[in-house]
Amino acid sequence: MSGQGAQRLKVLLVDDELGYLEVLQKRMSKRNLEVTPVSSGTEAVRQARQQSFDVAVVDLKMEDMDGIEVLKVLKMMDPKMAVIILTGHGSEQAAREGMALGAFDYLTKPCELSDLLTRIYASQER
């Protein structure tokens, strides 16, 4: 693991699957990331309004607000924020649409944590 800077990276984790949020938060915290887990698009927007994040990891399919919508709003609020999209298998088309809207990259669920971390650090080295 690299990037053990004095400043911990602030990650906004958006997914409506609570179990996933919980375990991902634990693992990422253990890897020295400051994780804010939220379970809905609305919550994500509220958190983004309160504080700034370096990276947002957004699930594409959620009930209240589509991942693409969240991406659009977050990008509008903070264009510097890197957004990484998590998508189900077979929804790559939507993910590519997200890329066109300014997402940094996308990963298909389930993914290796190491892959996710690589993308997160890569997004900070631009």
Add this chain to the structure above:
Amino acid sequence: MQTARVRPATYYRTLTRNLVLFVVVISLLPLFLTGAIILYQFKQAYQTKVEENLEVLLNKHRRTIDAFLVDRLADIRVLARSYTVPELENPALLKAKLNLLREEYNGVYVDLGLVDDKGAQVAYAGPYNLTGANYSTAQWFKQATGSEHFVSNVFAGLRGSPHFIVAAKKRFEGRDWLLKATIDFEAFNALVENIRIGETGFAFILNRQSEFQTKPRQEVILASGAWRELLQDPLDQGKVTIVERPDSLDREMIYAAAPLKNGQWIICAQQVVADAFVHLVQAQRAAIAIFVLGGLAIVVATLILARRLVRRIAEADEQKEAMNEKMIEAGRLASIGELAAGIAHEINNPVAIMVEEAGWIEDLMSDEGPLSEETLSEIQRAVQQIQEQGDRCKQITHKLLSFARKTDPTIKQVDINGLVGEVLGLVGQKSRYAGVKLETTLDKNLPRVAASPSELQQVLLNLVNNAVDAINAEGGTVSVTTSQENGRVRLSVSDTGIGIADANLARIFDPFYTTKPVGQGTGLGLSICYGIINKLGGEIKVTSAKGKGSTFTVILPARQDSAPAPTGAPQAGQS
């Protein structure tokens, strides 16, 4: 076990029978009519011809006989005028004249005699000794004295054998004398005896009293009744009257009659109808034989053709049925495909959690030093989470598998409410992401219906899938309602979606008709639903208002003996 796939054998038997009847009637009727008309016309023509022949024959012979009688009378009149009474009283002269006549006319004349006005035969030449015979009381003598010349009826007379008399009157010294000749009956008889018509026809002569003037044959006596009747009519002079009557042996006979000898005698002919019309009967037999054989050929050919045709139809039906099954299967796979994204995502989440929890355990165990109590319980929690998520995966795959297995057309007792639960479970994830609320209003006492569960499941899935798809991004509600009315089960799926344009409403059950974007709909779903419901003897209807939503209603006959199904489905408000 009962399948509603192939049409029953009785259907094809009825089809064969109707085809055969139709073709046979259509082809035999004109044949029969043509044959009957031709036969009738032929019979008319033939009858006319037979009658004409008879008429010609009878007229010819009448003329011959009339001429014979006139000639005989003329002979006697010439003789009477050639000599005076005293000369004629000389038997030698009479004898010489008789011999002359017999030579000339081949023995037609039997004798000659001169009778005075008292009826006494004063001179006689011939084979009998009749000189001095008194005819004053004889019928012929009375009639003969009244006219210049006379031909008598046939009678036995004094000699006891049939003959008739030709006589001419001669005045001498204020007294009337009769020169008379007797005509040989056999010779006269030969004139008509030789008239033969066909196999059974012949002629004879009668007087007005129905007494035979020629030797009658056995057949004539059998027909005498008909003759007596015929003779009551006044026969036209010079005309031939023809009638058909049965004789006393009940044979149909043809009778012809024409007057002779100024209407005193009648020449008659008779013939058995079957003989007269022998050629007609032959033609009729030939025509009937052709009709029967032709008809038989038509019937046999029609039977063979109809069987062949119906077999083809049955094969085509089977093929169509097989195609239908394949189409239902294809439609089923298509609807599963539409669900696939939602279901993939549904299964991705628990899998992702399991992967992460496993990774988390790895993280915890890679820490240096002995595992603390706290770490152990964390590992325990993670393992439990993995188990829970595994169960979740299992449920999802079960749901999908229960639907993805091959279509089974077997008819069973289906609990519609249970089916609603299964299908909504399957569509749940998709509708959640689409912002669609699913609602159910189920009749707890709903009777079961006889149907294939997998086919009915497909109908419902198609309808619910379409309903969810009809709702746009702002979200809406899909309600599934079950109820019963008049022994029928009603299942309706309503949405608050975009509705269906009137122009499209008429076509929505057509195969391959879709308003969904290319690649998102096969256009088979509703057409398959229609086919399945139709096959079950039910109906499927749609009402729609543009912008307000649509309602699809399926009505199925309930099983008569069906008890309400125990409802295991959720009663309301899945979302």
